[in-house]
Structures are given as C-alpha cells and as structure tokens.
C-alpha cells in the first residue's frame with residue numbers, strides 16, 4: 557500500500573510520528589512532509605491508527621489493488 561500525507565492539511569500535531577516513527581517523518585518544524593511512500597502491508601494496523609489519530613485527516617492510504625482509489629480518515633472511520 558502507499559501512504560500519502562496531504563501537506564496542505566498537516567498542522568504538525570506529530571501524532572503520526574509518535575505512533576510510527578519508522579514510517580512517518582517530520583521536518584524541523586514538526587510538520588509531516590514525507591513524500592508518498594510504499595509501506596509494507598504488515599504495517600497496515602499502525603498506519604490505520606495514525607489515520608484515525610490525525611486530527612487534520614491528512615494521512616491517506618492508497619491501496620495497491622485499487623489504483624486511483626484512496627482512503628482517508630473518513631473512510632477508515634467508516635463514515
């Protein structure tokens with residue numbers, strides 16, 4: 557799966573980094589500026605936790621099988 561962060565939405569809460577510092581990167585000001593990144597399927601649970609933890613709904617999961625389809629906090633939350 558691919559993990560993408562909407563940089564325009566990110567407000568630097570660092571919740572993603574606290575959950576998964578091996579996946580998410582923050583810049584010197586605490587904003588997540590990571591590029592779209594391929595993440596192993598084994599990390600899905602922690603990435604979904606980060607999606608739910610991000611108050612700005614800035615973290616997006618793009619599934620390999622659904623090219624062009626993406627999930628954000630709303631769909632992970634089931635809303």
Ligand code: SF4
Nearest residue numbers: 566567569570572610
């Ligand atoms: S939790 Fe969301 S808003 Fe906060 S740094 Fe991570 S991506 Fe940005």
